[in-house]
Amino acid sequence: MSEIFADILIQFLNGLAGASSLFLVAAGLSLIFGVTRIVNFAHGALFMLGLYLAWSLIDLFGRSTLLGFWGGVLAAALCVGAIGAAIEVFVLRRIYKAPELFQLLATFALVLIIKDAVLYFWGAEELLGPRAPGLRGAVEIFGRRLPEYDLLLIVAGPLVLCLLWLLLHRTRYGMFVRAATQDREMLAALGTNERHLFTSVFFLGAFLAGLGGALQIPREPAQLSLDLAVISDAFVVVVVGGMGSIGGAFLAALLIAQAKALCIALGDVAMFGTIVSFSKLTLVVEFAIMAAVLVLRPWGLLGKPLALARGGSAHASPLDPPGQLFWPTSLFVLMLLAFAPLGGDRYLLVLMGDIAVFALFAVALHFLMGPGGLVSFGHAAYFGLGSYAAALAFLRLDLPAEAALLAAPLAGGLAALLFGWFCVRLSGVYLAMLTLAFAQIAWSVVFQWNDATGGSNGLIGLWPAGWLKDRTLYFWATLALCAAGIFFLWRTVHAPFGLALRAARDQPMRAEAVGIDTRRVQWLAFALSGAFAGLAGGLFAFAKGSISPDTLGVARSVDGLAMVLLGGVHTLTGPVLGAAVFTWLQDEIARNTQYWRAILGLAILALVLAFPYGLGGALKRLRGAS
């Protein structure tokens, strides 16, 4: 019995160490969001940078001395803090006035740039850091050994929590930060220099990210995929805890780390006649917790409803109804596109087919984000489920591709109907994170269910037979279906349903008062958007001949967001433009340079700074001016 107790105790301590690590990363993200309302996608990249810098600086200062190690850790964190401040001054400050979430695109570009910079300076091979001097060994607890460094981490988390609390609640600076979290316009009106405050908060947040990374040096080899791995963890912790709540983040980190340790401790358990593998659940446990928490507590464990940022750009000006020339012009462009690839370049056919599919995906996402005002971070779920439904109908039911394709919008729509029911009860970033949680859960099911979905390998051999085998005809079919979907969604925005949707976004109270069931309208918008995303997924599956779980992975969701934001949220045609530019850029740059990610990031950053209303917005202004 005491053996089991000892095992449980050890796993509990493991969980505490994990919780501290999670908390350190999440605290900075939460702080930055609380004050600036920026969803800093580059936070994970800053963590990674902290780890790499600590590796180099400790090497420089002396691996085996106390001063060398801790001096290196601190110096690395300070460097990352300075980089964070520089990012605020040179990039983000210029786009605070841009539509909501546009800053997300800028930080996404930074992720790409930082990743390639790290690859350039430190190389591709993973770097195992030194152990902490004096804390190399393990302590014995009931005959089990726990690394000494884990004990330090167990203390470090609560210590940072206390220091942050003191800083925020017992200093004048902290008072300003809290005031900015609640009402930054009022604070500015009272004469506080908002700029300095924002820069310093970015410094502090980035410093914490860097510290979180540097402190992991004895446990975590420095490697290039940390940025995205860490950012998703940090987001989950921040959201579960309640955005902007540091205490909440700590509680959430504790909950998630303990749940993971528990799943691992349970391992394989015989239940109901089968073996349930709890260790496999570690793939998704944090997202399952996030979904559960958000469904029960829409603002996280300790969060409060967000005060609306005044000024800024909470409301979009109403969309202009399409002019007389809109539909004829669109049809004309469509005709041009249909005949463009007949010049003999077979690859253009493929690239334009991809662009058409992603344009439909982006327009479907935009329908929800723009007119609906509901941001989805997990739209790839509907795209991917659509592609899997079509693929399974094709492979398992032996339907011809034309018929199997019908399953795609059906599956995407049904999934959106299910997930959307929960999501529309939330708002803002919480809603976005709930969509991400559902997407991750869907992803993990597809990833695990080897018998049905082929697991991580996916499904192959999805080549349509008959007339669709011809690539030109398949391209035309793709173009026709995508264009039909896009036109339908555009038309819907101006139909009574679209007007109701926009009313629900801009003035939910008044919309309710005139008899619009806002939740129901938003729910249906979810389903509609999901269905067309699903159709895009189905077309994608038959174009590529194979699919695997990455069709519903985070990367695809992020690509979709990048396309919409690049094109501009407040225009209808923007997402099509964004999808075309993004896909084309990626294709072109990836082919011609080794450091294509950094170039893509720089290109996006340049576009972001030049056109803070997106490409579509810029076109609109150009037209307005002339």
Add this chain to the structure above:
Amino acid sequence: MDRRHVLKIGGAAAAALAVPRAMAQAREPIRIGELNSYKVFAAFLEPYKKGMDLAVDEINAGGGALGRPIEIVVRDDNGQPGDAVRVAEELLARERVSMLMGTFASNVGLAVSSFAKERKVPFLASEPLTDKIVWEQGNRYTFRLRASTYMQTAMLVPDAVRVAKRRWAIVYPNYEYGQSATAAFKKLMQARQPNIEFVAEQATPLGRIEAGPVAAALQAARPEAIFSSLFGPDLSRFVREGTTRGLFRNVEVFNLLAGEPEYLDPLLDEAPVGWYVTGYPWQDIKTPEHDRFLSAYQAKFRDYPRLGSVVGYAAVIGAAEAIRKAGSLEPEKIVDAMKGLSHSTPFGRIVYRTLDHQSTMGAYVGRIGLRNGKGVMTDWRYADGAEYLPTDAEIRSLRPPE
């Protein structure tokens, strides 16, 4: 890469000037399209690219193939099957490559193999380890160079049986490679050691292992031996946590791939001594083929080869040999030539089996030791791939008919 790109632009410009086709053809290189996840799996693929460059130099110095030089046109597939198929289309349509090669992750490899079958293009899958690419989902156009998950697992089994341990714990990255390795290991061990017990099994998310809790959970099961298929950062974390916690004391550990320089070198002086691994002891191999490869590689790059270097090198040699043997760039002829193709590699001669298109390239099996503060393989032997495959009848029952 840049130089090659300039050449390519030059080639395109020449074509645009409507140089008579036949004239251009005489000098035009034979193009082979290589697609891989250079950014996602950079640690393996940077040496891989160097290996390819070396092979191209050697082949062209020796007169190329069919009287023409060969050229490898490289594309990044971003680690995503969809992107891989797109760049494959581009390689065929714009670069007019004669065959495809490359890919790293199993899902990307399978996607490209399905594409190759649809478009009837020869595809030499150099790195993906999945058994399915030559068995359950094999096809006429796809060949695979590296020893598969099954083969490498089978190479460790004789030692695993010999240590005669009863209580085994298993840890694996939770995706196809880890799952297949675990399934193959259990099946092979149960057949040879019926009293074996599997006391714990941990499936860890790829690249995200919670090493502390995993080590503690394995420890709680009190295993006498551990079978692991972890690699990369997961392996480093597991080794460090397990060592600190005393998990490996008096426990025999078997770890696929852990002897590959890509995964062994980052461990520095913490390389776990005594583990049974598959890998590549480049320092100690003393065969004429390997000596020649090693000195040429070191002369060209001033760096030592990793396993990726050997794979990239051998894949390009294989592609060139196939074209030479086919005597033509006709896809069907190249495929026919690949069947039963035999050529030399730094690991010795290999054959692409007619039965399932799997090459007989093997791997080195041995134990981890320390030398000058760095992990090396000791007591190693070369395990010829041909000896670690299921019977022909078994493979026939797995592989779909052409």
